[in-house]
Amino acid sequence: MATTDLPSSRSGRPGSSAGRGASGTAPRRPHGAVVAVKNVFVAESSTFYTILGVTLFLVVFGVVMVLSSSSVEQYAKTHDFFGAASRQGLYAVLGVPLMLVASRIPARVWRKWAMRFFGAALALQLLVYTPLGIEVQGNRNWVGFGSFTAQPSEAIKLALALGIGAIMYVKRDKLDDWKEIFVPVGIATVLPLGMVLLGGDQGTAMIMLILVLGALYIGGARARHLLVILGSIAVVLPFVTMSSASRQVRISAWLSGCTDSNQYQDLCWQPVHGMWALASGGVFGVGLGNSKAKWSWLPEADNDYIFAIIGEELGLVGAVVVLALFIVLAVSMIKVIRQSDDPFVKTVTGAIMAWIIGQALVNIAVVLGLLPVLGVPLPLISAGGSALIMTLIAIGVVLSFARDLPGRRTDTGLDPRTFGAGGPAPQNGRLR
Incomplete structure (x- = not known):
């Protein structure tokens, strides 16, 4: 016998006056509002959880490795083993x-505020050249x-990623005209790069150059134009490099x-001891916490x-696991790019x-x-507050894109965005 979701009256007759409002009409069920509330808690895509899980693991792993690699020197300086790790x-x-907050912000909001964020980041960079600026190992950054x-x-x-994404979105129908793309992108790149x-x-x-090239390639810039940029970089890079003794x-x-051998005590100390740590x-x-290189043999160990230090304490297995996690992160971001039809989302991701x-x-x-010493930290793992926080916010931006991918499914196999005000309502306990 067919069932009904209308309330029963005391007489047992469905839809009697006991189940009606004061006007005598049956109350309208707020299907749209109920489903809208439920959608807040709807299951995210597997890509969302993969990016989130890998990121959280790398962050926790990074804190552990910072503790292991810095404890000796921290105790020697401050008598506190946990200083850097704390x-x-x-x-x-x-x-x-x-x-997590960034992951809740819609893509349209990121796009709207992209250039404002870009301007604010440039203003912050200008502080480097004020009395607030600090020079570390020859770099005033x-x-x-x-x-x-x-x-x-x-x-x-992050500002550069968002800014180029906004430009590519506006110019999405003019990708064949190199002036329409590379003039605004060039200006947006040269300013922060020069600073x-x-x-x-x-x-x-x-x-930053790698970031810009990745944004242009994924954003749809033509290959012939990118080759011209790569050729220009190849010409300019040696001059920039040789400008510093x-x-x-x-x-x-x-x-x-x-x-x-004359360079061993100076320029080659760090790379040589780094290779020795990996080899040992x-x-x-040798076990977590048992590194010998961290006993002041390897500068910038944390x-x-x-x-x-990861290779020394956790061996080849640990080093390969770290590489594999970054590969999983890359594959997940590629999925976001492939599943999105928004040029801004594709470019920023x-x-x-x-x-x-x-x-x-x-x-x-x-x-x-394989490369000379460049002073570039390992994302999510190396010690450093600015790098960690901004990298996490950037991943939050990608999570916000993954949260709202077209065709995202719930575990019921239905797209949650098809339900809401005006969408199909539950009938007899089922969804039609």
């Missing part, structure tokens, strides 16, 4: 909620407020393979060279992917001796 944990506690320091160029990376290079940070500038000697040491780890490592994955590969290549 700070990294605090940055993670701040960054993860910001990532930090600002200090008392005991607090920050790196504005990390915010510029970073003026401070002497070529490593960050290289990551410190870069020249570092590249010279890298090209010679650090075979000059073998397949399974930052630029943390991958060497491509830029963030190029930034995070490209920076990870550059860092690992430096540790392996």
Whole structure:
């Protein structure tokens, strides 16, 4: 016998006056409102959870490795084994909620505020050249407020991704006209790039170039135009590199393979001891916390060279797992790009992917001796508050895109966005 979802009266007759409103008419069920509330808690896509899970794992893993790699030097300096790890944990506690908040912001809001964010990031970078600016190892790329320091160029990376995404969205119908694309993108790139290079940070500038190229390629720029850009970079890069004496000697040491014994105590100390740390780890490592290189043998053990400590303590297995996690993150972001039909979403996701994955590969290549020392940290793992927080916010932007992919399904096999005010309502306990 057919069932009904109308309330029964005391007499047992469905739809009697006991079940009616004061006007005598049956109350209208707020189907749209109920479904709208339920959609807040609807299951996200598997891509969303994959990106979120890998990110959280890498952040926790990073805090553990910062503790392991920095404990000895921290105790020698401050008699506190947990100094660097505590700070990294605090940055993670701040960054993860910001990532989750960013994941709730719709793509249209990111697009609307992209250029404002870009302008604010440029203003922050200008502080580097004020009395607030701090120079570290020849690079003037930090600002200090008392005991607090920050790196504005990390915010510029996200701002650049959003800015280029907004430009590609506006110019989406003019991709064949190189002037329409590369003039605004060129201006948006040269300004922050020049500011970073003026401070002497070529490593960050290289990551920004990778980000821009990734954004243009994924955003639909023509291959012939990209080849012209690559050719221009190949011509200009040697001049920029040789403009600094410190870069020249570092590249010279890298090209010679650090075979000059006179350079061992200076330029080759860090790369040589990084390779020794990796080699001593073998397949399974010497065990978490048992690194010898961290006993003041390896400079920047918790930052630029943390991958060497991972290889020493966790071995080849641990190093491969880290690489695999970054590959999973890249594949998940590619899924977001493939499933979206929004040029802004595609471009920004491509830029963030190029930034995070490209920076990870550059860092690992430096540790392996495939590139000269560039001072680029390992995303989500290396110590550093500005880098961690801005990387988490950038991943939050991608999560916001993954949350609203076209055709996203619930575990019922239905697209939740087809329900709501005016959508199909439950009938007899079922959805038609």
